[in-house]
Amino acid sequence: ITYSLPRVADVTLTIYDLLGREVALLVNERKTAGEYSVTWDADGVPSGVYFYRIVSGDVIEAKKMVVVR
Numbered sequence: 001i002t003y004s005l006p007r008v009a010d011v012t013l014t015i016y017d018l019l020g021r022e023v024a025l026l027v028n029e030r031k032t033a034g035e036y037s038v039t040w041d042a043d044g045v046p047s048g049v050y051f052y053r054i055v056s057g058d059v060i061e062a063k064k065m066v067v068v069r
Contacts, residue, residue, distance in 0.1 A: 001026070001052055002037045009057040015040060016051045023050065031056075042067045 001013065013027035023045060026038045040052075047069045053062045 001040065001054075002035065003054055003056075004035045005031055005033050005056060007033050007057075012053075012055045013038060014053050016053065017045075018049050018051075026052075027054075 003011075003013070005011070009031060011027050011029065011031045012025070014022055015024040015026065017023050024040060026040060027036075042050075045067060047067050050065045050067060051062055052065060053060065
């Protein structure tokens with residue numbers, strides 16, 4: 001999962017299952033401006049549809065992912 005920040009911000013990147021339950025918290029810290037990449041190790045979760053949500057300041061973005069085994 002890649003993302004970029006135009007300025008310093010508190011960033012939270014969370015993975016959710018299809019029912020909206022939190023599966024993993026990947027990032028929860030203050031980051032400086034720049035490009036970032038995070039890898040989610042999906043071992044231990046079943047195949048299916050997942051969502052990740054990134055919150056950075058006043059910007060919230062969500063995307064869909066599919067885990068296939």
